[in-house]
Amino acid sequence: MHVDRIVGLTIELEARPPDVIVHLGGELDDCNLAPVRALLDAACDTTTGDVLLACPRLDFLGVAGAVLFCRVDQRLTLEGRHLVVQEPSRAVSRALQCLEPSGLGAAAAPSSR
Numbered sequence: 001m002h003v004d005r006i007v008g009l010t011i012e013l014e015a016r017p018p019d020v021i022v023h024l025g026g027e028l029d030d031c032n033l034a035p036v037r038a039l040l041d042a043a044c045d046t047t048t049g050d051v052l053l054a055c056p057r058l059d060f061l062g063v064a065g066a067v068l069f070c071r072v073d074q075r076l077t078l079e080g081r082h083l084v085v086q087e088p089s090r091a092v093s094r095a096l097q098c099l100e101p102s103g104l105g106a107a108a109a110p111s112s113r
Contacts (some may be wrong), residue, residue: 018050022053
């Protein structure tokens with residue numbers, strides 16, 4: 001497991017072939033989005049499975065972060081894979097429910113995966 005600490009945000013990457021789990025904690029907004037975008041892009045590029053976002057410790061998800069999740073979901077869907085939001089915090093659920101037409105809001109429900 002690889003752990004990065006960025007101001008206001010903790011990122012842990014866990015390989016579970018063929019999937020990858022990205023654990024996010026703290027706050028994700030426009031100020032710290034770039035490293036998360038790079039990590040999610042790399043996760044999409046280097047795995048053949050799904051990308052799982054574990055978010056029980058993500059206290060804030062800004063619009064930029066929610067849009068990033070939707071873009072990653074769209075990319076993976078085109079490849080026949082999925083972005084799965086696991087254990088979303090209340091803040092994550094609320095932010096993604098605002099994006100319900102994208103389909104990712106429904107993915108914010110608790111997962112059995």
